Amino acid sequence: MNTDSTGPGPSRRGRVAGKVAIVTGAGSTPGPGMATGRGCAIVLADEGASVLVADIAGDRAEQTCEIIRGRGGIAHPFVGDTSRADGCAAMVDAAVAAFGTVDILVNNIGVSVAGNVVDTSEEDWDRVHRLGLKTMFLAAQAAVPVMAAEGSGAVVNIGSIAATRGGNYVAYAAAKGGVEALTVDMAYSHGRQGIRVNAVAPGHITTPLLFSVVGVNAESEYRQRLAAASGVLGTNGDGWDVGRAATFLASDEARWITGVVLPVGAGATTVTPLMMAPHLRAVPAPGE
Template identity: 50%
Template sequence: MAGRLKDKVAIVAGAGSRGPGLGNGKATAILFAREGARVLCVDAELARAEETANLIHAEGNTALAFAADVARAVDCRAMVGEALARLGGLDILHNNVGVESRLDLMETTEEEWDRVMAIDLKTMLLTTQAAVPAMEQRGGGAITCISSIAGMVGHGRTAYAAAKAGVIGFVTSVAVQLGPKRIRVNAIAPGQVWTPMVERLGAEARERRRRASPLGVEGTGWDVGWGAVYLASDEARWVTGHVLVIDAGLTRTTR
């Protein structure tokens, strides 16, 4: 089915992929465009944003690439300004930016904690603050923030788990505040998806991750992207403050 996001303008923050292949942000941007949205592909590294925009163009759909570090308020305002000036408005903000930290409690330095909080959590605040006035002009909008099941279940990676749990708290708070403005705010909590972000873990880890869930099927960026399409679309018009877990059932197991 196509056209679920027809006439919408979307920003995907973190629309590139850190390596060859398909990350969550890249897949989401491609699916948004296939569903009819005009997409501003935003990444701290312009070449990564351009790669995604080019894939979208190759399918005959509409996208622009834009360089912004969304851990900086000034860049977030510029990003929204670009969407307004060149794509004519803003209806959808998809916050995919995030970095992993594999350090446990005692290994986590103050610098590591601050780095992860800035990229995984502060970006949610700054992009949302920049987007709200533009969405108000449209009479509403949809914001989706990428969390992780690491923020919901026992997890050894302290700063990452804390930041991703923080994303859920952020979404819960902001959904209530923005409801009267008809701006919906939701989170997606992906499970052990196989993307360039985790590729360095190697083949053995890949197989272990695949087998871990009840479905026993490997997850990809497309699985996360389809959830993002739903939450961004009018089909989810009555859905806000929700955490959509996309994990092949992993968090339902006792293993």
């Protein structure tokens, strides 16, 4: 399957036809491959939703809108800081002004910083939690009343397998653990309002953000390494895979699913670590 930024052709089963969706961080770090936020926005639009593409960077939001319109979908950009309460309120107002309501919220923003409890700075801890957890609380706080008034809605939070698998990213892991806790608590509190709340936990996927960190020159080597070592399938995943999973959870096909964390990671969280040894021997360890 083609997994670059032009991606597969639109699937048009209308799984979210007529719905209004907001995706936060739906622009993308520049670079090769498909980001998770952009992937969610495109797949939702392919499947019939009108999408508010929210990003702090106007050019990135506009690029996603252009891709969606080029595939025949409906999108509207929103430029603002969704780690702030006023930014989230303005984002929900913009969706209502553009499309009349909010049915789906995909909380996608998140940043990671490497480090353990000793060498992670307080500033980094606070930034990772503001951009990775507080933003989801604030966006949901603004969107849920609109959904509750409609008597239905779906929230999908983008977590990470880092919530349950150690890797020397203590601030990120704790924020993503918080995303899972936020998900189950919201699912309880808003279930009787017809609002479902689920999470997608991506594994080691290839995204422009990843390649901006490892360097685009190392792109092909990194793709091979991740395919070999990051799951039981031996293949790469990317923002398209996250977009498809998020769209399923947001759609009425998942009408009886709430409070779950769906791993999208080629089975990485299902395997006994020792059984990965033959696959891991084929690639250098991180830092080698």
